[in-house]
Amino acid sequence: MTTRLHPNISVDCVIFGFDFEKLNVILVERVLKDPVTGEEIISDFTLTGNHIYVDEHLEDAAKRVLNDLTGLDHIYLEQFYTSEDPARLKSPKDQLWLSKTGKNPEERVISVCYFSLLNCKETPIRKKDRKVGWYPVSNVTNLGFDHSQILAHALHSLQIKIQNEPIGYEMLPQKFTLSQLQKLYEVVFNVEFDKRNFRKKVAKMKYLIPLDEKQKGVSHKPARYYIFSREVYEKTKTDMLNFSV
Amino acid sequence: MTTRLHPNISVDCVIFGFDFEKLNVILVERVLKDPVTGEEIISDFTLTGNHIYVDEHLEDAAKRVLNDLTGLDHIYLEQFYTSEDPARLKSPKDQLWLSKTGKNPEERVISVCYFSLLNCKETPIRKKDRKVGWYPVSNVTNLGFDHSQILAHALHSLQIKIQNEPIGYEMLPQKFTLSQLQKLYEVVFNVEFDKRNFRKKVAKMKYLIPLDEKQKGVSHKPARYYIFSREVYEKTKTDMLNFSV
DNA sequence: CCAAAAGTGTTCAACTTACACCCATGT
DNA sequence: ACATGGGTGTAAGTTGAACACTTTTGG
Missing domain, CATH: 3.90.79.10 (Nucleoside Triphosphate Pyrophosphohydrolase)
Structure with a gap:
């Protein structure tokens, strides 16, 4: 070299x-x-x-x-x-x-x-x-x-x-809340999503795994943490198909 | 140079x-x-x-x-x-x-x-x-x-x-039939589509314009020709949004 | 007790999927 | 007349969009 x-x-x-x-x-x-x-x-x-x-x-x-x-x-x-x-x-x-x-x-x-x-x-x-x-x-x-x-x-x-592809998790800590995930998508696309609809959508993603662990020290109802499982993602991913234009 | x-x-x-x-x-x-x-x-x-x-x-x-x-x-x-x-x-x-x-x-x-x-x-x-x-x-x-x-x-x-983006039209003649368009998407994605559902889908694309002109010399019911209108596309296109993974 | 963000369900409209028959033409 | 691909509708299920209140915590 x-x-x-x-x-x-x-x-x-x-x-x-x-x-x-x-x-x-x-x-x-x-x-x-x-x-x-x-x-x-x-x-x-x-x-x-x-x-x-x-x-x-x-x-x-x-x-x-x-x-x-x-x-x-x-x-x-x-x-x-x-x-x-x-x-x-x-x-x-x-x-x-x-x-x-x-x-x-x-x-x-x-x-x-x-x-x-x-x-x-x-x-x-x-x-x-x-x-x-x-x-x-x-x-x-x-x-x-x-x-x-x-x-x-x-x-x-x-x-x-x-x-x-689920690359957004690269910009989040290992454990993150659904509101953080939603905000991430919002800033990437410069749009706003409805909280309930967003949660229904991600609930279908099996590779988003809820933990028995919550935020601490926040002055509001603490949010549940989730992790992204690449293993589950690789097992369950399906090829996209949707020519939208 | x-x-x-x-x-x-x-x-x-x-x-x-x-x-x-x-x-x-x-x-x-x-x-x-x-x-x-x-x-x-x-x-x-x-x-x-x-x-x-x-x-x-x-x-x-x-x-x-x-x-x-x-x-x-x-x-x-x-x-x-x-x-x-x-x-x-x-x-x-x-x-x-x-x-x-x-x-x-x-x-x-x-x-x-x-x-x-x-x-x-x-x-x-x-x-x-x-x-x-x-x-x-x-x-x-x-x-x-x-x-x-x-x-x-x-x-x-x-x-x-x-x-x-509607780039498929680059691979078709100016005038084409819906079956040709369907076949194009099928070979690009290596899948098969239902004819009726495909037609319902493309019917929503306003930039696909039917002509008063049909195939000639084919030994079956002649198909209607369509053209792609870039002008209509540019006017009506909307930004995609659908994070599917 | 107040502020702040978390979390949760229902309804309506739009879209997706599966599916079978008649039509126009050339040979 | 027959072979070939063109063209069409409906019903059931699924998804997307809009929308408001209660909960849990820290201060």
């Missing part, structure tokens, strides 16, 4: 997180100051990403990015899109940033994009040299590079995927 | 076609003969693809592949996956093929994959130097390179996509 970075191939990670209230995404601040005046020439945000090593699995490169940020392994990771417009890094701002950070702004870079799912509350973010944090997806505007489009793609892919 | 091919980036096209009976895919024969004995050292099939030019849009590269094969422009094209395992072209067979066809077998190639949709009956295939043709998807086994996995990915993506 060589350690040379590939000049033309990168990965970008759209790291989604749920905090029981909103859908969030990890962004990195991108600030460039004029060395003389101290004025901020660039001040915006981007997704997290990296060039790959020339003979590295792209998924491993994405895991590197994730591990650098969170210290975690085994994070849910899904390739969803490859951004490749030859002009995608050609805006004056992006060109300036690339030259000031030691990249060659002439090089074409295609970026294979992954989304990840995390529970914000259980994920410490290691802020290294640059400012990194969770930001509500609904507030995000004008990211650097073409990252706004990548984020839009990612959200759409997440919506499609979560309809067909 | 330079005309140098990028050594590390290619596109592969999974070209699906419907012939009113089966779902087909265009494959290219890959034959390598021993120059002395004439024995066939390699004899299998692959998808169609090509390296990109260094500053070419990947979608344009895919369009080149499609235009070379069919002479057509404006073919439905959808990026669905990027194949990237550093070892994806490392099997002895693939290495042999690469060296015998003037490629450097050491180079890592990542391939951005697109699927296209066509009506077989309206698509002439230009067979140039190599043998190219339509093959039933259900019979395909053991393609060269990692193309079997790419095809499986493509079929899955097609199934997901066709559930959420």
